[in-house]
Amino acid sequence: MYSERIAGLKSSAIREILKVTSKPGIISFAGGLPAPELFPMEEFSEASRNVLSKYKSSVLQYSITEGLLPLREKIASVIDPDTWKIGTRNIIITHGSQQGLDLVSKLYIDKGTPVLTETPSYLGALQAFRLFQANILAIPSDEDGIRTEDLLKAIRPGRPALIYLMPNFQNPSGTSLSIKRRLELIEIVQGHDDIFVIEDDPYGDLRFSGERPPSLFHLGFMSGRSRNFIYLSSFSKTIAPGLRVAYVVADEEIAGKIAMVKQGTDLQTNTFGQYVVNEYLENGGFEDHIHILRNTYEKRRDCMLAAMGRHFPTSLRWNRPEGGMFLWVELPEEKDAGEVLVRCLERDVAFVPGREFFPDGSGGNTIRLNFSNASPDNIEEGIRRMGEVLRDMGIEGP
């Protein structure tokens, strides 16, 4: 009775875990939530009052599908202060980046279209692609991001394909794509008019240290291959997710097609949210706010790393992301993170087993830990309990 695409759809185990974590008293490293105590509440409140008095009923009326023009101007001027030649016609405001993924899927994916993803990869993206019956191919990844060598092997000349990746502080693993690999990706798409790179970058602003590397879209634009690259970003992690204001940046013709598709999908992103974000950006303070986020999340990452050093068995491996919201932990290969979760939940600690993020069903011994949404005290206590559980399971040093 349902469409064919529904047969492959299952409720995410993560959603089930997140339901448990709303229980009071639980220490959760499970969600991908930004820290609500850092939301710019005063500024939001002021911006709301301002737009109501300045623009009156316009903030509640229908508006254009492409998105509020002054907001698109601001986004253009931030992502292209001088060289890119990105204008408002390259930008479509979306209802969260998840909608960006939906619209791009509608635009490019037929049943069986190959989508080449990192391993592990963002679950929401996999869900979006599966709703269009994409053929998801998991490309091996390492600490420098997707392995371009393996990517190259998976591309069939003459067959359209999407490449999906998060270049900065990837969800779930926290890894970033190295500059060398970025340049190799630009090489790979040369001569392929039917290969599209979907660059999903919600966390790029949350860099604790080091230089921000150029985006693939930027590099593509510079080398005359802008049509191969679509860039997605969002205000969900830098202002607040509940507003659902995000954006797609693409070649002008592609952006026009995305707007046409959005028209049939939801007419437009909510007007009020767009006005408020625009007003907030106009009033200044956004950069200062991002500095606060970076500093706070960096401290929480350090706190989690220190706690892991103290409490986790030495046979575990984990990484040290330079930004974002997630850490990645590997148990000894034969161990099952699902079992660790069951025992942790008994001790009121939650996390997400990594397996769900592997398009090929591997990764049973991996764990995603979110460090942005717990206080340092809770991080210390939660990691301590996790360490006890791991030792109870007989996991020790090497």
Place this chain on the structure above:
Amino acid sequence: MYSERIAGLKSSAIREILKVTSKPGIISFAGGLPAPELFPMEEFSEASRNVLSKYKSSVLQYSITEGLLPLREKIASVIDPDTWKIGTRNIIITHGSQQGLDLVSKLYIDKGTPVLTETPSYLGALQAFRLFQANILAIPSDEDGIRTEDLLKAIRPGRPALIYLMPNFQNPSGTSLSIKRRLELIEIVQGHDDIFVIEDDPYGDLRFSGERPPSLFHLGFMSGRSRNFIYLSSFSKTIAPGLRVAYVVADEEIAGKIAMVKQGTDLQTNTFGQYVVNEYLENGGFEDHIHILRNTYEKRRDCMLAAMGRHFPTSLRWNRPEGGMFLWVELPEEKDAGEVLVRCLERDVAFVPGREFFPDGSGGNTIRLNFSNASPDNIEEGIRRMGEVLRDMGIEGP
């Protein structure tokens, strides 16, 4: 380079007309906009302040895909004050009803799935269905709505199909489905577990006179056929469209599937908008507000009908909808509404030619007139100019 579905996609002529109508000084009967001067600005402003002080950062955080629980409770209690047994698990909050159409399409439509629609039918729905490569079949309609006799003939036993209609004050024609036809529709789906009626009802609350007939979903529920009916409605026409807060009501299992699909589509509807709508409904005054809308729109309809009586050639035919936002005009059969539009635009009057609303490309002599978004003075003046254009074109009395 794009997916197959994009080949059939074209930019709507309506969008092009609406771009022209944003020109200052133009009298527009073209859009489907509610009257912004009636938006409950004070109440919205107060509700915004209240939710910020009551729920703090929760109003900006991620929230559940199904939608804010107290808002779903209120919707359930309004649409089912006693008998329906509709609970929160039957309701999913959507980002506008257009998203409801997108989600339902994802859930049911495979390439070639028949979708049986009224003629004319809502263009946004046709766009949503086309994005999933539905086989749209235009079923003849008359002043009582879709012709059930023709509908019955178009149904192939054993072949899944959707029936799409707006039962109350349909966009574009303003007509409503008679109670007799509603009951016939309930009969038609008996024994068909694979026929789904999508009942799109954004205008039902805007009734100027007469009793509100029971919804198809209600009738279906009462006769044990709830699984055949999906009901869509929205706060876009009763509070404000820029908030993008709407809802789907369906059998519990179907609602669950819709939530799964929504998860991969946009994660959730914007949190702030849901809190504000919930607060506004809680504070009372919503019913009074709807009375104001009804009274104002009724006066505008009457004003338009009176002006048409004075200025339009007697060879034209038009209807008198009992509610909603649109009137429907038929020129003599050989006349082309597109030509009327070109001449009207020269005189700074806009409307939408009906042809776009006909899935089969007929309806070249029809016109949709919106009466909710123009002042009585502008209605009189705009209709007067239209009358002059029609006479200039040689259209006179019979």
